[in-house]
Amino acid sequence: MAFPHPQRRKHESGQAAVEAALCMPLVVFMVLGTLQLFMLLQGRILAQVAVYRAVRAGSLNHGSCEAMTHAALVTMLPTVEHTRTPAQLADAFEKRRRNFLRVRGSKGTLFTEGPMVEIVRESPNVGWVRGQGQEDLLFDVPTDDPALLRQRTLEIRMVAWYYMRIPFADWVMSRMFLAQFHLKNYTNANPLNPAQKKSDWWADTDVELGPDDWPGGDLGERMLRWNAQGHYLFPLQVHAAMRMMTPLRASNFNGGAGCSLHGF
Template identity: 30%
Template sequence: MSVRRRHQAGQAAVETALVVPMMVFIVLGTIQLGMVHHARLMTEYGAYRAARAGIVNHGDCNIMRKAALTALLPTLGPLSQDVKGRVDTLDFAQGVHTAYTRRLFTGYLDNTFIQVFERYQSGALPLFRLEVVNPRRSDLDGLFATYGSHMNANEVDYDDIRDARIMEANLLSIRLTYFYEMRIPFANWQLHSFYMGREYLGELRGIQFENQRVGGQSATEYLERRGAARSDIHRSLSTLAGEGTYVMPLTATWSMRMQSNYFDNRNYGPRGCAVDS
């Protein structure tokens, strides 16, 4: 081989070494970003389905959770080799739904469910968290005591319009937080670090992520550490990332006017999901 050809071959190898990693990141990152966007859309749909289930089922927290889980099915991964993650047919969807229901919930009385299993145990995070942000938990006692006209003050009419307080309370508002697990190799930990440290990315302007260090750490490790200090949830996310599970919380809210009466007993009602914030 001539000197010129050897030089050209060496140049091509160097160019390939520089370009291929970037191309791999672009391809994998595009796929993962597309999946995150899909999960975001399904989170919004899940919030809608949960609110829709709540307004026609007396604000039942457990039914809303089941509705949210069903909406999230297309984004869930397989739990085992026997239960695949495919949901493109009703039979497959039913199999995935049943597998997750058995892992995440336990049944009691009239096929209602309560969440008892933390999906990401080491990070103390559930698969998803469904919260009733209106009416607030602190308002429920007064709501039923003041406006409850049936069932020993355990029922509130959805069409009661006697004042602004009851009208506002009959607007059911749902917040769904889906702790979505990213599963595309390489892209998942990169995007997770960007999410964790998104408020600190400006500090790394000009840093080459592939080889430059920040305070003795890689740029992604630096972002993970800074992000973990933001809240308890971020600490849990960082713990999971250290074990190779990269989770990104996706949040959506939805509000609908009640079309059935709030119930306030063991089997029905918003108390199990209501929050004060």
């Protein structure tokens, strides 16, 4: 029986090692990236539930920002901390009742700069609410006027900041998102293909990140700033509407349509 030449076996072994080294980053990302993506999808589902609970709380509490923010906060808590028991839930909420995210990343650093949620009331119109005096006294009077029905419908949009925490996947996906939304082009070595020394991650189509008039400011600017600090966040944007079940109060609209991030 003929055996392969020792030198040939050595070359084949070296080639296999090189191929493994080239493929390993992609394989690792496929595993960690899939896990991070499913966690992001879980956060999206929670955000949809959170915005519904928020608009319902506002409908029951005269359009109150505090009630809406706290309802959304409680729903989003599982994305930042264990809440398996009532005690854990109460502790997690107490740390964040002023709407600070407070979460540790994959490197163990604590992030407290950003809010957990931001809420803007698209309807009713702030000027109309203030024009009714302290409270809408005709709230219980039956009407078929579409304009009045519109003004007595609470419609909100909300952004829930999701903190990505899976090592390596958070870094790669954050750069993909920045490139996709035309926020920052990535031109360094491809982390998924070490042989490619220069990348060009940039979206060919115009993809909008969404409205910029949020209480905390421009979403893209904050994504860039936090990314540079090693914190990888993604804004989950959701929307909900519900007829008011209590009359609107002008005092709840003193700050305009947007809800204060931490002022309650």
